[in-house]
Amino acid sequence: MTLVGPSLEGKKAKMHRLIQVVGEILSEEGFQGLGVNKVAKRAGMDKVLVYRYFGGLPQLVLAFSHTVDFWPSxxxxxxxxxxxxxxxxxxxxxxxxxxxxxxxxxxxxxxxxxxxxxxxxxxxxxxxxxxxxxxxxxxxxxxxxxxxxxxxxxxxxxxxxxxxxxxxxxxxxxxxxxxxxxxxxxxxxxxxxxxxxxxxxxxxxxx
Known part of the structure; x- marks a missing residue:
């Protein structure tokens, strides 16, 4: 089923929040402090969303690295x-x-x-x-x-x-x-x- 309207916007918001949280944790604690459970807890979400939206923690970190918050365009x-x-x-x-x-x-x-x-x-x-x-x-x-x-x-x-x-x-x-x-x-x-x-x-x- 294709996501439309509020469902799609909700997914985008959750993905954005997960990416944002990864940046926060990396800045504060480094890579050793990063884990799926910690990211999900700070974001206020179930950890299954990390896998559903990104495939896993490495892919989530990669998504963060593509943001202008991390690196200038x-x-x-x-x-x-x-x-x-x-x-x-x-x-x-x-x-x-x-x-x-x-x-x-x-x-x-x-x-x-x-x-x-x-x-x-x-x-x-x-x-x-x-x-x-x-x-x-x-x-x-x-x-x-x-x-x-x-x-x-x-x-x-x-x-x-x-x-x-x-x-x-x-x-x-x-x-x-x-x-x-x-x-x-x-x-x-x-x-x-x-x-x-x-x-x-x-x-x-x-x-």
Missing amino acids: LGELLGAEPERLNDLSPGEQMAFFFKSYLRALRRRPATINILLWKFTENNELTKQMETVPTRTALEFFEILEKIPEDRDLAAVVVLMFGAITNLLIKSRRQRFVGGIDLYDEKGWKRIEDGIDLLLNGIFPDKG
Whole structure:
């Protein structure tokens, strides 16, 4: 029987609530604290709905990873005027992306908490969180046309992602890193200026 009207809306609301609860628990307790019974209890539902709607806990975690509450969309990273990207030099394009990534995750403290837990755990559930971040980055770099072929883009991307993510995680528990105040916007402005300096140096404008 096809669900219509209130029944369909009720299902969507329950699915949304289950996804929301997964994010809350992951942020607070990490992956080891996550279980079907705990999710169902906090959501106020029978655990059978986790299996009925998603197939199981890994699939529910995967569904959460696809939400913008967890990870910024390509549209968010591109900003309000994505066409302006074509006017930037390779270094400016790269810096634009990583500064957008930095700002987007700073707006998501729960995501930073989850990344912290993810670094300390490695299991089937943590692997569900890897697809969307990787895909979003690939989608961004696929639209770039000016990156020089004599530069190892993959290596630069891995290093930048690692450095920025590490700083974001440290900022949840540590105020100063290398003398830079991560509790102050001036400190983050210094980080962004550093991103500009590094990437414009690696990918200089030869035009």
